[in-house]
Amino acid sequence: MSEKMKIEPKAGSLLISEPFLQDENFVRSVVLVCEHNENGSFGLVLNKLSILKLDELIDNILIPDFEVYVGGPVEQNTLHFIYYGKKLSETSIELANGLWWGGNFEDIVENISLGVLEKESVRFFIGYSGWAADQLNNEIQENTWIICDEVNSKNIFSSSPDELWKIILKNMGGEYQILANYPIDPRLN
Template sequence: MTPLPNISPQSGSLLISEPFLQDENFVRSVVLLCENNEMGSFGLVLNKLSIFKLDELLDGCDLQDKEVYVGGPVEQNTLHFIYQGEQALEDSISLGNGLWWGGDFAELMEKYRQGKINSADFRFFIGYSGWDQGQLDEEVTGNTWIVCDNTHARNIFKAEPDDLWRVILKEMGGDFQVLANYPIDPRLN
């Protein structure tokens, strides 16, 4: 197989773990890179469900039974969110292709109560994935991550979490499509 081309990671990129990554926090994971600068990088794992629902984590939360994902191993006592579509919250940061990160949670709850937003367009995370200055670039150079732009972001809200890694690789085509079919443990193939 020919070497897999990688683009440089930037805010809004998707990081797809290579098939044989053994780090339990990132096995077959897809990470949305929210921030990448000279200070380091911040991202959210998109396909690892937690055991919690949002209303179990926040007293008085109006979003009943809303799934919460594990954004990464860092500071799992923090809550983050992304959403798709038009900018719904004033302080949200655009990640491109109609994908937004964060904003004022009180504004989100108020707009939800008023029926101005659809909760299906939002995804919530406890914790995050973080890299020190230069660390992510080293991991990308070492082929730990396949970097792609977020043109595949529509899958974040459509694909089942367990399928997201494979769905995005298949959509990328070529050698990536071959990687999507690698077994987790090739010895069992």
């Protein structure tokens, strides 16, 4: 196991699924860790677009036709969001430099509708990814996840969902660049 794989995840880390992971919820996924402590972990899958739009989930919203991502398989009746830039809600939590999680939903919608927050700098998610105490650490020890602590917020918001997994691995360099090009099903190679 490489040194980077031994890093403990923390709020703001990215979990990149290893290329052989076959769990349909996490194949080629990039998960933003929002919380990691002795009670468990909470994260959002950044690169799994849902078929729904925000105005299909919330009536009379000021920002129609807004994409929604699947944050994970847990509680898909909940809505979460992240955004990039300056803090726009008193209750938002900073995960990385200028990367914010949560806050007052109405504040964020208003800032988007007023043009203060660009549409390209926010993501909404239904559901989330959750792990019980020590579950995520055990999965990391089993090499299920690669941890990236050098979060480039620009990549999160500007990369297509289909390319994000590959882009982050390539940017990590070294042995990870090789993994980035690994086929989903090596038998078809």
